[in-house]
Amino acid sequence: MAEMTYRDAVARGIAQEMERDPSVVLVGEDVGSAGGVFKATVGVFDRFGPDRVVDTPISEQAILGAAMGAAMTGLRPIAEIMFSDFFAVCWDIVANEIAKTRYMTNGQVSLPLVIRSANGGGARFGAQHSQSVENWAMAIPGLKVVAPSTPRDVVGLLAAAVRDPDPVLFFEQKSLYPAKGDVPEGEIVDELGTAVVRRHGKDATVVALAAMVPRALEAADRLAGEGVEVTVIDLRSLVPLDVTTVATSVTETGHLVTVEENPRLCGWGAEVASIVAEERLFDLDGPIVRVTTPHVPLPAADALEDAAMPTVARIVEGVRRSLQ
Amino acid sequence: MAEMTYRDAVARGIAQEMERDPSVVLVGEDVGSAGGVFKATVGVFDRFGPDRVVDTPISEQAILGAAMGAAMTGLRPIAEIMFSDFFAVCWDIVANEIAKTRYMTNGQVSLPLVIRSANGGGARFGAQHSQSVENWAMAIPGLKVVAPSTPRDVVGLLAAAVRDPDPVLFFEQKSLYPAKGDVPEGEIVDELGTAVVRRHGKDATVVALAAMVPRALEAADRLAGEGVEVTVIDLRSLVPLDVTTVATSVTETGHLVTVEENPRLCGWGAEVASIVAEERLFDLDGPIVRVTTPHVPLPAADALEDAAMPTVARIVEGVRRSLQ
């Protein structure tokens, strides 16, 4: 068991899979000798060389098209889109091609590929480099969507994503890169579509993802001080979505609060809320509360960005509102 | 009062606004002398000429970039993206540039522009020409999102969109182009963000949009035969969203069913459901039911496409489920 950063866990996860399977390749802007702009692929190039770790021009459509064509024909690419905001320049390849090809071809084409991307706010980068866009991906049939919150999960879920026969969008939360956590020695392979209960409490269910998990846990601590015990569920993956874990918990607590970095409208919290409102309505003892970034582009200034993203105080307030 | 098709109403709405305001221009692929691939801009070129009605190459980013730059500097462009699926090739301009610029510049830049696009399924065009993507737009802060269901609303809401000082995505539902309806003579200007109750009933609230409105009305007819009276709300616009009309109705009926062409996950129905589950939970007497396209890309074959999209039967069944 070694402590390592979320950032280093990315490189470890990639290396674990490239070591195991020679068909795994890594491709993206500055992923090679530079080790990635977030230093999340440091050492991979030195270990696996320029045939398997490939720097590209600023051509996101070409990067993902290459990954797709390679996945169709025997490779298992891991492609990097540097900031998840840039999915907008290559969304056609993701949403119209990669997501739909197996279905349209009646199962003839398999696309075992992973697209990693740095997601979310907190770095004062402004509205075009700070979005949390995992909801964009969730809205597209044919994509699996993963967003780990701990270094250990980074390794295990990345391995699961690489081994998965379907395309997986793997969101690395920017604000978590420096976060540290224990990661066991040896190979780690996790399972997609499994949420984890990070804390158990009988009063309310708080569902969170990625950087919102530590915040929800902090809010849970604060609430415990007031005598309110909440369950905190780390979804870890949006597709597949572990509805069972969420619904079972809501049945126990009677209250649901979702915490998401997505701006309000059509964030993933809406989907979770709508499932519970359909399947567990009569178990609810209070309104379903969604804590989100307001429906605004993220501002750059530190004071404003901190105020825009879901804070511990707003999560606490959300739980209280659901309990009233 | 003349009967006209939804398709012809588009051309009429555009002409009404171009006549009124010389700064309105129309730009897109084949929108000029060809009158658009859906024949929705027929006659506009002849009337307003090649300076104001401009054909473009297949360069969606360049089209929307041009619209944006022109809107920044004194024009009010109406840009066409031929099929809404193609938003994926220019999503950067829409989601990262057009949507965010006013905010990022602290209000310095206004973007009075409209982007029209043919949306949705039913034409057996397959997965890349049939998507309903109004939920993609709703998820992006800074965009207004409109989707009319009748020829009259096409004219009135298009006029409102053109006159609006903010960017509006205007979704024309492909399957409605041949639909006919009465349109009054003279100028029509509607208001964004106002839903319309198309039918009133006390047993359940059905919220629909665009092509799902006539289907919901058909379902309401069928249900009336069983003695179930439903309210059918035509949302007409997703942003702004007329929460008041929806919430008021749910308080009256105690039941909510949303009907959307979007594939299941993170469709706009989820947002509406989550709002009601937060703000009117205690008014609900049954589960909130969402009728959607399943979370699959649309198949091309007529038999399969018809089965995939929300049918009258599935809407009826959805209302029954919510009433149980």
Place this chain on the structure above:
Amino acid sequence: MTELQDQRGRGGPASAARGIGTAPVGAAPIEVRTSIYKMMVEMRDFEKRAYDLFLQGLVKGTSHLGLGQEAVAAGFAAAMRPSDYTFATYRGHNHTLARGAPMAAVMAELMGRQAGLMAGKGGSMHLTSVAHRMMGSYAIVGAHLTIANGAAWSAKLRGTGEVAVCFFGDGTTNIGAFHEALNLAAIWKLPVVFVCENNRWMEYTPISSVTAVAHPAADRARSYGLDPVLVDGNDADATYAAASVALERARAGAGPTLVEAETYRHGGHSRADPGKYRPEAEVQAWLARDPIPLYRARLAESGVDESVLRRIEEAAQSAVDAASAEAAASPPPDFSLVEADVWADGGSSWRR
């Protein structure tokens, strides 16, 4: 004046690859040429039948016929190895047939039947037959150029000698993905051949009115460090020759080729479009250069017996008849397919 025009004036490099009007030196062996003729006749008969069936309401949705452009698909297919990959657009019937996909399955796909190449799930615009290395027809302009690169990249890494051949239209040269794909192919020296079928029209807009250069593909080759290659797309011997050179170059590790094949679609853009926006004289001039009678005459000149040509033509007719009957006899696809094959496990569940 564009550079390409320059070079022509000087008889520069581009001219060598041109073959307009005459069969280039070193034409293919006669068996290959008769097989090209067979392919072209089959494509022609198939497309005409598809059009009839569309008018009868049996072919659903939309379809984009390759009538008039057969010499591109046939010339390239004849030059390709079975292990090479094809990537095509929504105007992909010719290319799909050329790689050997069964005619009945293609017709059934257009009709939305269970027996369709993809059981009706893709439709006319997405014909795919991985078994024949027909890696898909792509309906959104531009994307598949980048995807073809991926297959080529994979072939290169796996060291298989496979080449990816990617067909697209003149209109496609103005979208961003074209630029990204060409640059990447060039810098990675990928074994890929890009074939622009320049039929002079986007949907209803002439390419010349929206393109800054006269030859939308060839005049841009230099931007990617490539030599311009312009070929008579209505001459199957010329396309075969250009294909052979480009495939050889790719296999030798010398990287991509961008070929512009000048051709014309005989009909409208899609469905029942009569194509009336096109000047009548232009249409007539190109009909007079119909690749099929042209090639028939050339084969006859080269000594192929009239009876052989007839047999090919009759066989094609019978094949199309049989395929149409077989397709029409197939039931609609089973409803269970709606929720099948989103994932590799065969299903579409998003929850657990």
Place this chain on the structure above:
Amino acid sequence: MTELQDQRGRGGPASAARGIGTAPVGAAPIEVRTSIYKMMVEMRDFEKRAYDLFLQGLVKGTSHLGLGQEAVAAGFAAAMRPSDYTFATYRGHNHTLARGAPMAAVMAELMGRQAGLMAGKGGSMHLTSVAHRMMGSYAIVGAHLTIANGAAWSAKLRGTGEVAVCFFGDGTTNIGAFHEALNLAAIWKLPVVFVCENNRWMEYTPISSVTAVAHPAADRARSYGLDPVLVDGNDADATYAAASVALERARAGAGPTLVEAETYRHGGHSRADPGKYRPEAEVQAWLARDPIPLYRARLAESGVDESVLRRIEEAAQSAVDAASAEAAASPPPDFSLVEADVWADGGSSWRR
């Protein structure tokens, strides 16, 4: 061999626009040239201060400095009319200052303060001052080339004689939007000038390793029917001259120009990046060609008195000191701004 290199060899058209090493004929009047010097010195001092403040934790987030590239921004700004539009990238401090945006507001924006040019809502990567026709800094590569077209299109339709000038990096030439924007500008003959600041590096990857041609912009001009224009981006007289020609051409209705200005960033890509991936010899060679001392010497040679130059330098220092102090004195923006100005009504409500 690329075409451009060809032309150089033959002393063709591209050479005329080059001005490497010497001031081109018809240099600007001396007042313009001293104003260029003033701009460059202000930019340099501003950027150095921004870097210091970043290291002190006062400049937040990220910033991409224009150190070393001043001659491009200054030469162009000096040639532009006040009514012309500027579009820049995240590396846009120089361009923003060059158009006259107040230094204190720019510095306050970098620091995330209320007094910022956009009250902290945009940050370093999005500097915008519509009052100065600085129409924005764009942080996602490529998009703003298409947006600049829009301003040019609007100017053309409105008949105002305004020109849009759009700056971007070498790396940007490989993204799809570049291609779409250039083609559209050419076919619509838009009054727009595209300026590629070729500093030889993307972030950490040399442009030469990912680009199919030697000159990422100039070698692609022909694809858009344009003449290649290559200019010494470290020589402000040369950039001024190239700007004047291009602006004149745009105003005359002759359409766009694509200029490639060869230059170098003295520092790393962003923030505290030391830029160590670059060969030391390359860095040294370019530092030796620092545009500012070069221009200073040239002005001195041209007879500008040392005292004048000194005054300019001292004034710049004082201006930066004052601006930094003013910015640092500004409070953080009011929280109410988070939900302000999504819409023209000043608010962000999505419901009613």
